[in-house]
Amino acid sequence: MSSEQRVKLLHQQFEAYKEMNEQVTNPIESLQHYRQLSTIDKAKYVEIFYGRNSKYIQNLFDIVNKNLDAFMLHHLEELASFAMDGFDPAVCVRFGVHFSLYIKTILNLGTENHKQYFENAQTLTDIGSFSLTELGHGSNVRQVQTTAKYDKDTQTFIINTPTDLATKFWIGSKANLANMTVVFAQLYIDGKQYGVHAFLVEIRDKTNHNVKSGITIEDFGPKNGLNGIENGILIFKNVRVPIANMLDRFAIVTPSGEFKPSIEDPDKRFAVQLASLLGGRGTLIYYGPITSLNALDIGIRYAAIRKQVGLSGEKEQSILEYPLTQLRLIVPLASTLVYMIAAKAINNLWDTTQNNVFNPNKMAEIHALSSVLKGKFATFSNKVILECRYILRGSQGQHPFNKLGVMLHDQDINNIWEGDANVFMQQTLKFCMDQKNKFINNQQPIQYPSLKFLQTFKIRPIKFAKDEDYFCPKNIQYLLEYKFDKQLNNFIQDLTANLSNYDMLKSWNPSFAFKGQQISNSYADLYCFQKWQELNIKNDSVLERAFQIWCLTIFENEQEFYKNNEFNISEAAVKRLLMKLSNQFKDEAIGIIDALVPPDEVLGSIFGSQDGDIYNKFMQKICNGKNTF
Numbered sequence: 001m002s003s004e005q006r007v008k009l010l011h012q013q014f015e016a017y018k019e020m021n022e023q024v025t026n027p028i029e030s031l032q033h034y035r036q037l038s039t040i041d042k043a044k045y046v047e048i049f050y051g052r053n054s055k056y057i058q059n060l061f062d063i064v065n066k067n068l069d070a071f072m073l074h075h076l077e078e079l080a081s082f083a084m085d086g087f088d089p090a091v092c093v094r095f096g097v098h099f100s101l102y103i104k105t106i107l108n109l110g111t112e113n114h115k116q117y118f119e120n121a122q123t124l125t126d127i128g129s130f131s132l133t134e135l136g137h138g139s140n141v142r143q144v145q146t147t148a149k150y151d152k153d154t155q156t157f158i159i160n161t162p163t164d165l166a167t168k169f170w171i172g173s174k175a176n177l178a179n180m181t182v183v184f185a186q187l188y189i190d191g192k193q194y195g196v197h198a199f200l201v202e203i204r205d206k207t208n209h210n211v212k213s214g215i216t217i218e219d220f221g222p223k224n225g226l227n228g229i230e231n232g233i234l235i236f237k238n239v240r241v242p243i244a245n246m247l248d249r250f251a252i253v254t255p256s257g258e259f260k261p262s263i264e265d266p267d268k269r270f271a272v273q274l275a276s277l278l279g280g281r282g283t284l285i286y287y288g289p290i291t292s293l294n295a296l297d298i299g300i301r302y303a304a305i306r307k308q309v310g311l312s313g314e315k316e317q318s319i320l321e322y323p324l325t326q327l328r329l330i331v332p333l334a335s336t337l338v339y340m341i342a343a344k345a346i347n348n349l350w351d352t353t354q355n356n357v358f359n360p361n362k363m364a365e366i367h368a369l370s371s372v373l374k375g376k377f378a379t380f381s382n383k384v385i386l387e388c389r390y391i392l393r394g395s396q397g398q399h400p401f402n403k404l405g406v407m408l409h410d411q412d413i414n415n416i417w418e419g420d421a422n423v424f425m426q427q428t429l430k431f432c433m434d435q436k437n438k439f440i441n442n443q444q445p446i447q448y449p450s451l452k453f454l455q456t457f458k459i460r461p462i463k464f465a466k467d468e469d470y471f472c473p474k475n476i477q478y479l480l481e482y483k484f485d486k487q488l489n490n491f492i493q494d495l496t497a498n499l500s501n502y503d504m505l506k507s508w509n510p511s512f513a514f515k516g517q518q519i520s521n522s523y524a525d526l527y528c529f530q531k532w533q534e535l536n537i538k539n540d541s542v543l544e545r546a547f548q549i550w551c552l553t554i555f556e557n558e559q560e561f562y563k564n565n566e567f568n569i570s571e572a573a574v575k576r577l578l579m580k581l582s583n584q585f586k587d588e589a590i591g592i593i594d595a596l597v598p599p600d601e602v603l604g605s606i607f608g609s610q611d612g613d614i615y616n617k618f619m620q621k622i623c624n625g626k627n628t629f
């Protein structure tokens with residue numbers, strides 16, 4: 001080879017390396033490339049998914065952006081403080097404890113007598129907390145052990161923590177912030193027990209914030225998540241509160257010590273009291289899909305800029321191009337959109353049902369739906385966050401700057417508080433079973449929209465021959481209804497068989513253990529389907545695709561069920577279609593994320609940077625660290 005040829009060859013190699021290097025190191029262009037592929041109308045998407053809340057959300061983001069110094073109180077190394085849900089769910093929780101739990105309890109369980117407390121809370125003169133859970137009891141609210149004994153002579157209730165297990169536990173905002181609390185305690189008058197009631201108690205002196213006499217407050221210290229809000233312990237020793245401090249909408253205690261309930265049946269009275277506390281759950285239902293979207297922002301933007309092995313002889317490609325990555329990120333993005341719509345619908349339903357909060361019949365459906373959706377979405381979101389972390393893994397998945405670790409721990413709590421998912425699902429199932437039984441046994445019409453179909457549902461032949469059959473809404477509706485109806489019937493049969501030998505509890509528990517979660521989950525899927533069908537998005541092929549992908553995930557996850565019931569759903573077709581559709585939907589992913597996620601300053605993850613300049617920012621942040629060098 002002549003020297004001239006050698007130089008030419010070297011030159012070609014350098015050019016090839018340069019090009020490759022640019023490919024690898026130009027993440028900004030890479031993200032831009034995917035951004036340009038998207039065809040969606042962003043404003044329209046904001047309207048569809050956030051509706052009337054979108055302006056409010058934008059205002060909050062602006063507040064954070066303009067006051068970053070005030071919000072960035074912590075370093076990420078110290079586990080971050082970002083505001084609102086994307087910013088820091090703990091900030092939402094602080095608001096939630098005060099506004100949704102404390103104030104709503106006064107509003108729903110209190111009367112005119114408590115107007116001043118309500119006004120103090122509204123103007124933040126008082127900061128409230130909510131003391132229900134004890135060391136020994138949480139889900140089983142009726143067994144809480146804190147006592148409120150009425151003393152006729154002084155017309156006061158004397159609140160006590162009679163045992164260690166009665167210590168109020170996990171109480172949010174308690175350790176530092178709150179000066180008021182609403183305490184759930186067993187009411188006693190002249191030695192007779194009248195069940196659990198709520199009492200307003202001043203736990204700190206408003207003038208100097210000192211803890212009041214007879215009250216012990218302790219801080220839990222760091223938790224596995226949500227460290228932006230403190231949780232504490234509360235112990236009462238002969239704390240007296242005036243008779244007027246009992247929240248007495250459903251039962252009053254007269255000065256002479258007479259107990260006068262407005263609902264005689266203690267079970268019904270108790271159920272109504274608890275149902276009226278439902279309001280906060282709507283927000284928690286939103287929390288799952290929103291957190292999942294935030295995690296996908298990080299996972300998908302990173303996958304767009306991260307390059308790995310390309311096809312033989314070709315340049316490196318974004319990992320977003322791998323079919324596996326599309327299954328891991330793009331499919332969950334589609335499901336997240338479907339869940340966001342269901343979450344929005346349940347919140348709207350809550351708004352319209354609020355006036356009926358004391359009517360158990362009118363509240364039953366929203367109670368059943370929200371009981372299953374909170375846990376379902378929280379579980380889904382946990383998986384998504386973890387998957388996004390695995391996408392970054394190899395290296396960056398373990399770094400706290402990605403924020404996914406904090407996000408996972410913060411979100412996980414959503415499965416527990418306000419009611420453990422497994423406990424709540426039982427309430428959902430009981431509602432569904434009661435409706436079905438009443439209809440079958442007593443010919444009582446079903447009044448609840450989500451279950452009305454049970455009255456007319458009939459088995460019919462259905463075939464899946466062409467690809468379109470997998471997307472046909474009528475087919476999907478039929479399959480979802482079929483699955484739910486069949487599972488519910490099986491459960492009822494199983495329970496009935498058990499009941500011939502055992503009492504209700506002994507019969508229910510084993511039946512629920514094997515079948516309960518699936519049925520509640522099927523009910524939730526049906527609701528998601530119904531709400532998506534009500535959306536006015538005709539001719540939006542992108543959203544149509546998202547919905548089709550979500551439907552395919554149901555076929556995929558429930559293959560065993562559909563196989564056993566002899567539907568001719570082809571496993572191969574489901575897989576092929578999932579691959580095809582997620583590959584198409586991938587081109588819209590960055591556009592959708594751009595439209596729906598909070599700005600970088602709010603989300604606070606370098607790996608989800610909107611401009612794609614992820615490596616530079618990561619390096620800079622590391623180099624600027626206090627102890628880096």
Ligand SMILES: Cc1cc2nc3c(=O)[nH]c(=O)nc-3n(C[C@H](O)[C@H](O)[C@H](O)COP(=O)(O)OP(=O)(O)OC[C@H]3O[C@@H](n4cnc5c(N)ncnc54)[C@H](O)[C@@H]3O)c2cc1C
Binds near residue numbers: 132140170173226419
């Ligand atoms: C961060 C955080 C903040 C909180 N803030 C507050 C607050 O401000 N105020 C407040 O009052 N409380 C608060 N809580 C407490 C929370 O609401 C309770 O922990 C929650 O309701 C669960 O109750 P539990 O702890 O009694 O769990 P348990 O009901 O004892 O559950 C323990 C386990 O048993 C299972 N289980 C329970 N019952 C059944 C059943 N019937 N069938 C099958 N399995 C069952 C559950 O699935 C779970 O796995 C908070 C909790 C956390 C984590």
